Amino acid sequence: MSRGVAAEGGRWRPLGQQLFPRPRLTQILDSMPSVTVIRGPRGSGKSAVVEAWRESGRLPADQVVIIAPPHNRGQRQGYWAAAEESLARSTSPTVIVLDLPERLDDTALEERVVDLLDQPGRRISVIILTRLSFAFPTLSRPPGGYQVITPNQLQFTAEETGLWLRTFGHRLSTRDIDTVCELTGGHAALTAVAASVARLFAEDLSIGPKLFASTLTRAIDDYVRDASARDPELADFDLARLSIAHELDNSSAPIVGGDLDLPQLEWCGIATRGLGPGGDSYRIPDGVRDSLLRMACQDTPEVVRSTSATLCTVQLTRRQPLRALDYARLSEDWTRVAEIIESHWLTLMAVPQQSTRDALLALPPQIVDRNPLLGAWRSLSVQAARTRPTTAEHEFHESGPAQPGSLERELAPETLRSMQFRMSGRFRDAAALSARLSTLADREAAEHPPARDGLPFLHLQWGINHLLHGNFDECADAFLKAVSGTLAEGFDFVRRDASGKLALLYAVHGDPTRAGEWVSTSEQFDLPPDGMSSITALGQLTARALTALDRMDLDSAREALDAIGTVSDQEELWSFASYARSQYALMTGNAESGLSELWHEKSVYRRWLTSDALATQLLAAAEADLLCALGRGSEARTIASTPGTFAGLTTVRARIELLTGNPQGALGECTQLPSNQNRGLRAPIEIALIAAAAYTELGDTAAAEKNVRHARTLSSRTGVVRPFAMMSSRSAASSAHLREAPTDLPPATRPVFPDAIDHVDLTTREVAVLRELETGAKNIEIATRLFVSVNTVKSQSQSLYRKLGARSRVEAVTTARHLGLL
CATH class of the missing domain: 1.10.10.10 (Winged helix-like DNA-binding domain superfamily/Winged helix DNA-binding domain)
Incomplete structure (x- = not known):
């Protein structure tokens, strides 16, 4: 089923590929700041997004000028001349799209972009399409704004994939769409291939989803093979061999590519650059790499096995068992797979991965039968693969006092089960089981001291269960025990991870002092030696961002968020990072782009947004705030009705009532702040200020002064000033005459919320x-x-x-x- 490809301009594009409108991305382009940078490898859909946006009619076609990608640096003068001529012919406002300008190798490129923007009396926007991850640093703060669309944002979500495929009349089930997403990895060009396959199948699913999946796999492989063979830019690369390495860096490149110029991989659009444990690393998009690897396994299986075995040894030397396990499985050395699992079970359990479960399921029965740990772990993996566990299946009963050794016999496997609950989105069940396990562990530790080396790790997992469900006290208790427990040598990362998550816990609840103390504590412990640094760092970095926001240190917040970068869809704390990014967008006047990014992330991580997940409440509060900032009161009210005890929901509900002209309703919402949230300071300060504004509008100056005084006292205790900066202009002006109004707060660059928001009250x-x-x-x-x-x-x-x-x-x-x- 080879469809043929076009390699114009060094792109991979299926012939006949149709443009598919993607409102999520076109809304970002609609904001039209001075500079928009769209980053992604070949085939990621950079130009297609711009072309679809141009066809949407946002601007007349002649006001969106696309400068074709240059073939070499010799076209430098002609490239810029074309941009200037097009600009002279068009009318204002004008958007200039510079496609792959890095090919010019022009050291003055950023200065030339600034010159294009500097047109007196005209509104000019520049969109740069690039394959480079860290290009154009000096353009990040132009007067008219700057935004970036990342490779992760370019990936098709499951919702977008389903909408596109259904345009061809193919009635795909959710499972079919998940299959497409898994095979394509959200890669735009591969999703276009999937659309073509769906069109061939039309409405006839009688032949079965398995045939659809196998046909799509062959179509993707044919497309990738043809594209890589026909593009002269890729002639010097053995892509199939390169695909054996999950990431290409200074240690893996010599094994798979010989004398390989790593930066050239990004320049040619083969891979995206990121920061790995050993420095810069380069990664081929998942769907493309999977296809190349299938071809390598078929054409040169011995090379794949031997190369994978060598890479496995390297990763074990670097103390990265997660990646080593992947390579051991690829080399089909099952004895080595079992040895890695047995030797590094604590690390592998600490970071649950699908690849670990796949390795357990692939182990031959004769190896599993000899090891009880492997047997129990594999049974859980089989069960998780077949169906979600039910509470009844995982009940365990305490018949009396724990006996010596029961810790090893009961706590570890039951903790695995709680993690399975967590991974299937059943956070309430995971937290309930964790509470029972913690009680049993406390009793065991009291009756048979000292505590075992593995107990702090179990406390860490129980704490994560409570964190994701929203149990503050139980979460804090579990993480404290993880920090203070006795650990085996080499597992100090458990303390570091628990300390970082404690910092996150306090930061989310608005206590920057305690959050800062736990960030400092986490830095006292050793970095994880096994490639888990990005995972253990997320809680700490998110806590830094939220703490900086509470103190209105926007530069520090931006630095922390930049350090977080793209969060894997396997990362369980994704919602906290998303919440922090949304709050930053809110405070910097970028509510529109912040809302677009939030909606994208909710679609990517939708499986985690269950009714008993704290993530659902966190993001509902963030989304409602962003909608309020945009004046969309009815939508905000609908989102804010999400049930939950997170204090942010209470404050946004009160704010909605205030901004829709209902001060009495705002006061009613203010009384609903959960009492157990008073340990944090941000929510009580926000509530006090909203109440002060409401009382002022009702003419009760004494009550307004009392609330401002209370907010001022709480603010001076830990330096939480963000709630003051979030007051609308009308609220701030109406309370300016109050004797207790603060006068030494950092000035807001612009009002976060309008004076009033649109709303419609229907019976x-x-x-x-x-x-x-x-x-x-x-x-x-x-x-x-x-x-x-x-x-x-x-x-x-x-x-x-x-x-x-x-x-x-x-x-x-x-x-x-x-x-x-x-």
């Missing part, structure tokens, strides 16, 4: 009628369904039209969708 009956209107039902049909008269339906419809400012059903439904009412 329950109006909402019911609106939902029926959305279905296209006639009045008599609506009346029958709602058990009311036709006149009542007409009256409710007229009320809806008036509130929504609509003149027809279609307009009412469209407006309601825009406001988040549907």
